[in-house]
Amino acid sequence: MPLPQLINAGPVSWTGPLTEQVDAIVAETSSQLMSFNQTSAESERRSRLTHLLSTPLPSSSVINPPFQTDFGRHTVIGQDVFINRDCFFVDLGGIYIEDHVLIGPRTMLISVGHNEDPAHRRDLILKSVRIKPGAWLGANVTVNPGVTIGENAIVGAGAVVTRDVPANTVVAGVPAKILRPIRQN
Template identity: 70%
Template sequence: MNNPLSKLINAGIVNWTGDLPNKVNTIVAQTNRYLIDFNQATTETKRRGLLTQMFGASLDQETMVTPPFRTDFGPHIFLGKNVFINRDCFFVDLGGVYIEDNALIGPRTMLISVGHREDPAHRRDLVLQSVHIKQGAWLGANVTVLPGVTIGEDAIVGAGAVVTKDVPANTVVAGVPAKVLRTIQH
């Protein structure tokens, strides 16, 4: 998919005015068609082809996204090698979602790269901050990662956590908000 909006990745505050809503909505409409087909496809080959079209890049042979899967935009999702994304995940990716090699994403995980301004007069404006899941990280079921957060290499995020701040490499975090419980010993 041709993506004229790649400059929005991690762009910070973006005014939701002018032709931006129409440009975004055009891509969203195409992504929604891909998602309908992806979530109803009966073969892995068909699903992989649809994800390649939606993301605008081919998937590593060992990377797997299990249906149902949802995203609100699509082209700003970047997946490494041997990534596993479990069922019923939802990515808000206009600000960019990066998942590095060997990461595991549990079912019903939400990765959110878009927020809004606090000022009610400007609340429709977007605050775009990319989410980074580093190599070997493991997110348990029903985790929510908020805009601008990086999950460090080989970190583990416990089920149900809401991650509001960066997670150091080689740590286990859990809770709402997520807090470091311990360091992983190798």
């Protein structure tokens, strides 16, 4: 079961029964991921993903193993999405991948940060990641909490995205910077 009160919740004190609820889901997710990543049967992988994600993976979308997520229940994936190998999603704060998105290998989508104050460092800051329709994230991209990748945007391989990416632009680098608008034939 998802914990909708945590999606894009901002600062969250990491104490009490909430930690136990999250830890129980994380343990179940880990078990499902082991099965997902170790089977070659597509039907079995899709069955495992049904238990991992908050909504069923559309039949037109693909997640190639190995795949990792820490929570799983706060990831929503649209139609015709392709997620390549070795991706890692930290989704407690919410990850929304809209239609026709391409995600390269070893990409990390991170929706959880921590408080800067050492006395509260274990507390969480939960900010959703949004990938808009038609976006393409190259290999080994990292998208930080609270970032939206705009429609049809391209994020170059190895980029670390710390701010929103406008629609129809190409970004690259660490931190990612706008290089140019998308070229269209």
